[in-house]
Every structure is written in structure tokens, then in C-alpha cells.
Amino acid sequence: MDRKIRVIIGKPGLDGHDRGAKVVAAALRDAGMEVIYTGLHQTCESIVEAAIQEDVDIIGLSILSGAHMTIFPKVLNLLKKKRAEDIILTGGGIIPEEDMKKLEKKGVKKMFGPGTPTTEIVDWINENVRAKSKKTKTKKIKKKTGKNRS
Amino acid sequence: MKKDDWEKKSKTCKERDQEFTTVSGLPIKTLYTHEDLKDFDYDRDLGYPGEFxxxxxxxxxxxxxxxxxxxxxxxxxxxxxxxxxxxxxxxxxxxxxxxxxxxxxxxxxxxxxxxxxxxxxxxxxxxxxxxxxxxxxxxxxxxxxxxxxxxxxxxxxxxxxxxxxxxxxxxxxxxxxxxxxxxxxxxxxxxxxxxxxxxxxxxxxxxxxxxxxxxxxxxxxxxxxxxxxxxxxxxxxxxxxxxxxxxxxxxxxxxxxxxxxxxxxxxxxxxxxxxxxxxxxxxxxxxxxxxxxxxxxxxxxxxxxxxxxxxxxxxxxxxxxxxxxxxxxxxxxxxxxxxxxxxxxxxxxxxxxxxxxxxxxxxxxxxxxxxxxxxxxxxxxxxxxxxxxxxxxxxxxxxxxxxxxxxxxxxxxxxxxxxxxxxxxxxxxxxxxxxxxxxxxxxRKERFHVGVNIFKEDEKVNIEILKISKEVERDQVKLLKKVKKERNNAKVKETLKRLRMAAANDENLMPKILDCVKAYATLGEMCNTLKEEFGEYHEPIIF
CATH class of the missing domain: 3.20.20.240 (Methylmalonyl-CoA mutase)
Incomplete structure (x- = not known):
């Protein structure tokens, strides 16, 4: 059987609004995923560290404090630095549409706005993790064959 | 018409296909009458405005x-x-x-x-x-x-x-x-x-x-x-x-x-x-x-x-x-x-x-x-x-x-x-x-939220948004530095020390905090001083 999809739901920075993060965490858990909820007041570093340690497929960040344009790019950079870019970054919160678009351009795979049904998030994760694991599998095979050749 | 007759009649009427509860889930009856307030006592239960x-x-x-x-x-x-x-x-x-x-x-x-x-x-x-x-x-x-x-x-x-x-x-x-x-x-x-x-x-x-x-x-x-x-x-x-x-x-x-x-x-x-x-x-x-x-x-x-x-x-x-x-x-x-x-x-x-x-x-x-x-x-x-x-x-x-x-x-x-x-x-x-x-x-559509799960529209939201510029953080940090440079730092140190002592000794903290504030101690300095004495809270993780 395929391994369960592993997700980390993170609350970076000082923001205390955790209703959305907890509802999404519970919905993903009920949809059969392994969910790690970081709790409040995490640094970007600690979230990325936990994501790597826990070998997650996806990081979901919840930001309602207005600090999204600082935090998302920082997490992207950390993932790059740690060579963990295969972990998908997504998130949501109180974020103007214009900023959501900017963040998606920078490399956040998808931003979810207020009112998104949890089923939509579950479907999106299922689809994108599956697509990703297919890609990594082919990559791994390619790598192997590459090695054999040398 | 008697209430019983009305109730009989009401039961034959078709109701909308919906759960009739408050938004918090309390069940709501079709009708409320004086019978719901049988034990009601005006003076005891309501009283007059400004009175018990x-x-x-x-x-x-x-x-x-x-x-x-x-x-x-x-x-x-x-x-x-x-x-x-x-x-x-x-x-x-x-x-x-x-x-x-x-x-x-x-x-x-x-x-x-x-x-x-x-x-x-x-x-x-x-x-x-x-x-x-x-x-x-x-x-x-x-x-x-x-x-x-x-x-x-x-x-x-x-x-x-x-x-x-x-x-x-x-x-x-x-x-x-x-x-x-x-x-x-x-x-x-x-x-x-x-x-x-x-x-x-x-x-x-x-x-x-x-x-x-x-x-x-x-x-x-x-x-x-x-x-x-x-x-x-x-x-x-x-x-x-x-x-x-x-x-x-x-x-x-x-x-x-x-x-x-x-x-x-x-x-x-x-x-x-x-x-x-x-x-x-x-x-x-x-x-x-x-x-x-x-x-x-x-x-x-x-x-x-x-x-x-x-x-x-x-x-x-x-x-x-x-x-x-x-x-x-x-x-x-x-x-x-x-x-x-x-x-x-x-x-x-x-x-x-x-x-x-x-x-x-x-x-x-x-x-x-x-x-x-x-x-x-x-x-x-x-x-x-x-x-x-x-x-x-x-x-x-x-x-x-x-x-x-x-x-x-x-x-x-x-x-x-x-x-x-x-x-x-x-x-x-x-x-x-x-x-x-x-x-x-x-x-599950047991509750409705207009625009979210009913009467939805494909729309492009076009309203003005307030933007907070990046300069705010820079200007604020600059002002903080300036205040720290201009204040009497020895006095700040002294007032913070007294605050710490009051925290340890169960004295009322307010007068000590006022002294710190008037010496232009920062919010962070005061909170950190108290943190040293009181420790920090860590939440249990529940979802």
C-alpha cells in the first residue's frame, strides 16, 4: 500500500489566529493524511526543520497577521538552501489576492483564500502529491540509469 | 382556535427542507406561546431597566x-x-x-x-x-x-x-x-x-x-x-x-x-x-x-x-x-x-x-x-x-x-x-x-453562507485594499534606536532592577512599571525583565 500523505500545518510568526489552521488540520487528518500541527509562534527555520525531519510531502502555512510577504519567501529560501524543494509549499489566511498571485509566482504552489471548502484542499493535495511522487520516481530512475552509465 | 388544533393543523403543512436550529445548534420550535413561559415571573426574571x-x-x-x-x-x-x-x-x-x-x-x-x-x-x-x-x-x-x-x-x-x-x-x-x-x-x-x-x-x-x-x-x-x-x-x-x-x-x-x-x-x-x-x-x-x-x-x-x-x-x-x-x-x-x-x-x-x-x-x-x-x-x-x-x-x-x-x-x-x-x-x-x-x-450545506456555499458567483473582486508599506518597520526601528540613545540608560537600568525586585517580592508592580515607562524603558525590556522572574507559557497542542 502507498504510504499516507504527510502534511505539516505551520503557524509561523506571532500570529495567534489558529482556527483555520486547526480546522484544516482536522479535515486533512479525517481524509486519511498524517498531519503534524506545529502549534503557534514558530520560526520559519523550525517549521522547515520539522518538515525535513518528519519527511513531509507538503507544508501548509496559515498567516492572518499581514506578514505573509516576509514569511512565505523566507520559507521558500530555506527549502532551497536545505535542498528540500521537493516539499510542496502551500498556505492561506487573510491575504489580498494581489499578494497571493505574487507568492504563487515566487514559488508557493497554491494559495487558498477564506471560504475555501476543506474538501477542495484535500483534493488539491491528493492530486499534487500524486503528481509529485510520479515525478520523483522517474527522476530517481533516471538518476540510477545515469549512474550505471558512468 | 385552541392551541392543540393549531398544532394539528401545523403538522399537516409542508416545511422547508432545513434543520431548524439556532446557528449554535439549539432546536427551534415552530411557535412560542405563553405556555413556554409558564413559570415566568416578571419581577424575579426581568425586573426594570437599571434594577436587579x-x-x-x-x-x-x-x-x-x-x-x-x-x-x-x-x-x-x-x-x-x-x-x-x-x-x-x-x-x-x-x-x-x-x-x-x-x-x-x-x-x-x-x-x-x-x-x-x-x-x-x-x-x-x-x-x-x-x-x-x-x-x-x-x-x-x-x-x-x-x-x-x-x-x-x-x-x-x-x-x-x-x-x-x-x-x-x-x-x-x-x-x-x-x-x-x-x-x-x-x-x-x-x-x-x-x-x-x-x-x-x-x-x-x-x-x-x-x-x-x-x-x-x-x-x-x-x-x-x-x-x-x-x-x-x-x-x-x-x-x-x-x-x-x-x-x-x-x-x-x-x-x-x-x-x-x-x-x-x-x-x-x-x-x-x-x-x-x-x-x-x-x-x-x-x-x-x-x-x-x-x-x-x-x-x-x-x-x-x-x-x-x-x-x-x-x-x-x-x-x-x-x-x-x-x-x-x-x-x-x-x-x-x-x-x-x-x-x-x-x-x-x-x-x-x-x-x-x-x-x-x-x-x-x-x-x-x-x-x-x-x-x-x-x-x-x-x-x-x-x-x-x-x-x-x-x-x-x-x-x-x-x-x-x-x-x-x-x-x-x-x-x-x-x-x-x-x-x-x-x-x-x-x-x-x-x-x-x-x-x-x-x-454539507446544513448551514448557509451567502456567496460561499449558496448564491455563488464567478467574480473578480475589485475593492480597494489598505497597504502597509515596508518603510513602517524601518522608520519604527529607527525611532526606537533614537529614543534608546537619548534616554538616561543608567536610570532605565535602575528602574528595571526595581521592577524585577517587586516581581520577586509580591509588591504591586504598577508603580514600578510607571517608573520604567517614564524613563523610556522599552516594552520589550520590561516584558523580558518580568519573563526572567515569571517564566514563559507553552501551549498544549490540540486540534
Whole structure:
């Protein structure tokens, strides 16, 4: 059987609004995923560290404090630095549409706005993790064959 | 026609395919009559406005004498930016101020703290030292305007800064009017801004209560808040029960600290949410007044009638606003504000339509303020007191709310009281469970939210958004550095040392904090000093 999809739901920075993060965490858990909820007041570093340690497929960040344009790019950079870019970054919160678009351009795979049904998030994760694991599998095979050749 | 006949007839009628419950899930009957109020006793259960048990209102002539205070919660960017917004709101007829602080300030951190990066001035105004408060209230006479400050773990410090600004304006402390939220219990339960563990937090709160009853007698020392409990996802009943139980816990700690209940209780105020279910909200406010009065008299033996008064502020429910078709939020907010007024609120904040995207623009906040002015000036609801009193439905709901709250009180007592129940994660679990249930109901379409799961549209949202520039953080850090350079650092060190000693020795912290503030010690320096003595809180992880 395929391994369960592993997700980390993170609350970076000082923001205390955790209703959305907890509802999404519970919905993903009920949809059969392994969910790690970081709790409040995490640094970007600690979230990325936990994501790597826990070998997650996806990081979901919840930001309602207005600090999204600082935090998302920082997490992207950390993932790059740690060579963990295969972990998908997504998130949501109180974020103007214009900023959501900017963040998606920078490399956040998808931003979810207020009112998104949890089923939509579950479907999106299922689809994108599956697509990703297919890609990594082919990559791994390619790598192997590459090695054999040398 | 007899009631039985009507009931028979009614059962043959087809009903809409919908669950008939309040938004919190209480079942609702087709009709309420005098039979629902069989044991109803007017004098015992309602009384007259300004008289025990205050169900009909806390003052004798309520809005006939004075309308509620129109108080928009507001703050963003630098103190200069916010000062400008305050003057704008006052110019347009707002009657009180309410300060929103940014996250670093709420957590007692300075703008140059590593954790503050990206958050300075974003969610509210940044305050580091007394200099910032001087700018924030520049040109606003503190003897004429009342100010509410949403601040919790560092409440004592912000109050001290306000007192110091008043002093510079020549306003004595016994003239200052306003409120600090200072409700730490609901922070652990719902709003989640904390620094110290519960016990030292309760000690700071009783210090403030003691200091203010002697020195700042018109100041509301705690705003016992259900707003955030509701926003975090609770039902109306949970909001009511948890808020009041928190309130009684402050009363118990005050008495335990040796304060006279009739001296501090009259300065306790409350703060509730106004959510979607019109009648349920009104019943909640009425029940809250009755429970508070009865418990203060019977359980806590208060003698001063002012101790029985549950005065409260209301804010319309931010969590009900939608990013879809955002203009609808104006109407949603108007209904919620209407409920708060019919429920007898003392002050009111109406949310702006654009708050699911960012802090509100001037235009959006003006519409929100105008909504209150429309209710006050055009609808006629302020002409008579408690116009829904005596309604079979409202009185039944009020009774049910009261009964449900007492059941919760018993449950919490069995867990060892509020602080013990926080340690056990009781409130946190109850609230997150309700939040998840509500979301599931929306997704199963058992509850409707216009624009979200019914009457949806493919739309391009096109409304103006308030932007906080990057320069805010830079300017704020620059000013902080300047203040630190210009102040007498030896004096700052000395006042901080005395604060630490007072914390260790159970002395009242307020006078020491005032000395630190006047020496221009920073918020972060003071909070860190107390942290060294009190330690830090860590939450249990529950979802």
C-alpha cells in the first residue's frame, strides 16, 4: 500500500489566529493524511526543520497577521538552501489576492483564500502529491540509469 | 382556535427542507406561546431597566438618555499613521477610541526583535516606548475621550504609558476613562497572545485591579471577553458560559488577593461577539446580564449594586465576513450591529467589508461607522428600552441560555476551575471541536453562507485594499534606536532592577512599571525583565 500523505500545518510568526489552521488540520487528518500541527509562534527555520525531519510531502502555512510577504519567501529560501524543494509549499489566511498571485509566482504552489471548502484542499493535495511522487520516481530512475552509465 | 388544533393543523403543512436550529445548534420550535413561559415571573426574571437582575438593561433609561459609544477598533503602521486615522474617525462622529496594536506589541516585543520581522505595524500600531504613545495621542485630549486598548500580557505597561501621556497633557489619573482588555484567561483559551504562565498572569491582573481602584477609579481594569472565544469557533452558549466563568475567576482571585469585591467589581467590563443568529445573540446578552447579577449577589456577596452591572462592548463577528462578494459584508454587519443594540450594548464596533483581505481602508471604515449612525438615527430602535423583552421566543431562549451556562459552570468546577481546565486543554478542545463541526455543516450545506456555499458567483473582486508599506518597520526601528540613545540608560537600568525586585517580592508592580515607562524603558525590556522572574507559557497542542 502507498504510504499516507504527510502534511505539516505551520503557524509561523506571532500570529495567534489558529482556527483555520486547526480546522484544516482536522479535515486533512479525517481524509486519511498524517498531519503534524506545529502549534503557534514558530520560526520559519523550525517549521522547515520539522518538515525535513518528519519527511513531509507538503507544508501548509496559515498567516492572518499581514506578514505573509516576509514569511512565505523566507520559507521558500530555506527549502532551497536545505535542498528540500521537493516539499510542496502551500498556505492561506487573510491575504489580498494581489499578494497571493505574487507568492504563487515566487514559488508557493497554491494559495487558498477564506471560504475555501476543506474538501477542495484535500483534493488539491491528493492530486499534487500524486503528481509529485510520479515525478520523483522517474527522476530517481533516471538518476540510477545515469549512474550505471558512468 | 385552541392551541392543540393549531398544532394539528401545523403538522399537516409542508416545511422547508432545513434543520431548524439556532446557528449554535439549539432546536427551534415552530411557535412560542405563553405556555413556554409558564413559570415566568416578571419581577424575579426581568425586573426594570437599571434594577436587579438587569435583564432589560443596566441603566434606568438606557438609550433614551445616551446612545451607545461608537468605538471602531483601529490601528496600523506607525503611531503617526494611526493618530491620523483616529482624527479622521473622530471628525466623522466616532465617540470613543479603541487601539489595535501590532503583534510584536501584543506579545511584549520591540520592533527590532527577531520575531517582529515582517510584522511591525501590520496588524495594528507598533508601540515600543512612551514616545510612541505620545505621538499616538498627539492632539487628542485624554480628559475628553475614552480609550479602549486591546492589550493583554503587557496591559499594565500600556496602561502606565497612557497614564504618563495623560500626565504630560495635565490630566490627573482620576479623570482618565477607558478600558484595557487585560483578560488573560481567554488568551490561553482562544486568542492565544500570551507571555507568562497563568498564575503570574493572574497576579499582574490583580495588581492592576488593586492599583486602579485607588488611583484610576474610572478605568475598566478588565474587559472580560467572549469575542475571541467565539471567533475561534465556539457556539453562542460556549461564548456566554466561558466568558462569565472567566469573569467569576477574576472575582475570586481579586478576593483572594485581599481586595474588596465592591471596590473592584464595578470596574469589570465585558466584551461579546455579535454573530449571525439574530435572536440567539440578543438572548445571549440578556442572559449574561442576569447570570452576572445573580452570581455577584448570591455567590460573591457583593453589596454595591454597581458590582451587579454587566456592562459590555460588542463587536460584530469578523469570522462571518466573506471574501466572496465582499460588499455583502456591509449588510451582514448591519444585522449583527442591530442585534447588539437590541441586546443593550454599551459600546459597539462594526466591522468593515474589506477585512477578509486586510485592515480596512478609510472608505470601508466610514461605511461601518455610518451603519451604527443609521441604526441610531433612522430606525427608531433606540426609542424604547429592550423592545424585545416579553417576546415568548426571546424569553425562552434567554432562559435556555442561562440554564446551559450553569451546566457548563458545573463541568468546569469539576475540572478544578478555569486555570486547571486550561491546563487540561478543556476549553481549547471544546472550541476547536465546535469550529470543525461548524465548518462541516457549511460543507454539507446544513448551514448557509451567502456567496460561499449558496448564491455563488464567478467574480473578480475589485475593492480597494489598505497597504502597509515596508518603510513602517524601518522608520519604527529607527525611532526606537533614537529614543534608546537619548534616554538616561543608567536610570532605565535602575528602574528595571526595581521592577524585577517587586516581581520577586509580591509588591504591586504598577508603580514600578510607571517608573520604567517614564524613563523610556522599552516594552520589550520590561516584558523580558518580568519573563526572567515569571517564566514563559507553552501551549498544549490540540486540534
Amino acid at each position: 437582575p438587569y435583564v432589560r438593561g443596566v441603566y434606568t433609561n438606557m438609550y433614551r438618555g445616551r446612545l451607545w459609544t461608537m468605538r471602531q477598533f483601529s490601528g496600523f503602521g506607525t503611531p503617526k499613521d494611526t493618530n491620523k486615522r483616529y482624527k479622521y474617525l473622530l471628525k466623522h462622529g466616532q465617540t470613543g477610541l479603541s487601539v489595535a496594536f501590532d503583534f510584536p506589541t501584543l506579545y511584549g516585543r520591540d520592533s527590532d526583535d527577531a520575531f517582529a520581522c515582517g510584522e511591525v505595524g501590520k496588524c495594528g500600531v507598533a508601540i515600543d516606548t512612551l514616545r510612541d504613545m505620545e505621538i499616538l495621542f498627539n492632539g487628542i485630549p485624554l480628559d475628553k475621550i475614552s480609550t479602549s486598548m486591546t492589550i493583554n500580557p503587557p496591559a499594565a505597561i500600556l496602561l502606565a504609558m497612557y497614564i504618563a501621556v495623560g500626565e504630560k497633557q495635565g490630566v490627573p489619573t482620576n479623570v482618565l476613562t477607558g478600558t484595557i482588555q487585560n483578560d488573560m484567561l481567554k488568551e490561553y483559551q482562544a486568542q492565544k497572545t500570551w507571555i507568562y504562565p497563568p498564575e503570574p498572569s493572574m497576579r499582574i491582573i490583580t495588581d492592576i485591579m488593586g492599583y486602579c481602584s485607588d488611583n484610576v477609579p474610572k478605568w475598566n481594569t478588565i474587559s472580560i471577553s467572549g469575542y475571541h472565544i467565539r471567533e475561534a469557533g465556539s457556539t453562542a452558549l460556549q461564548e456566554l458560559a466561558f466568558t462569565l466563568k472567566n469573569g467569576f475567576t477574576y472575582v475570586e482571585y481579586g478576593i483572594k488577593a485581599g481586595l474588596s469585591v465592591d471596590k473592584f467589581a464595578p470596574r469589570l467590563s465585558h466584551f461579546f461577539n455579535s454573530h449571525l443568529d439574530f435572536f440567539e445573540e440578543i438572548a445571549k446578552y440578556r442572559a449574561a446580564r442576569r447570570i452576572w447579577a445573580r452570581m455577584m449577589q448570591n455567590k460573591y456577596n457583593a453589596q454595591n449594586p454597581r458590582s451587579y452591572l454587566m456592562r459590555f462592548h460588542t463587536q460584530t463577528a469578523g469570522c462571518t465576513l466573506t471574501a466572496q462578494q465582499p460588499e455583502n459584508n456591509i449588510i451582514r454587519t448591519a444585522f449583527q450591529a442591530f442585534a447588539a443594540v437590541l441586546g443593550g450594548t454599551q459600546s459597539l464596533h462594526t466591522n468593515s467589508m474589506d477585512e477578509t483581505f486586510a485592515l480596512p481602508t478609510e472608505k470601508a471604515v466610514k461605511i461601518a461607522l455610518r451603519t451604527q449612525q443609521l441604526i441610531a438615527c433612522e430606525t427608531g430602535v433606540a426609542n424604547t428600552i429592550d423592545p424585545l423583552g416579553g417576546s415568548y421566543y426571546i424569553e425562552t431562549l434567554t432562559d435556555e441560555m442561562e440554564k446551559g451556562a450553569y451546566e457548563y459552570f458545573e463541568k468546569i468546577d469539576k475540572l478544578g476551575g478555569v486555570v486547571a481546565a486550561i491546563d487540561k486543554g478543556f476549553f481549547q478542545r471544546e472550541i476547536s471541536r465546535s469550529a470543525y463541526e461548524y465548518q462541516k455543516k457549511l460543507e
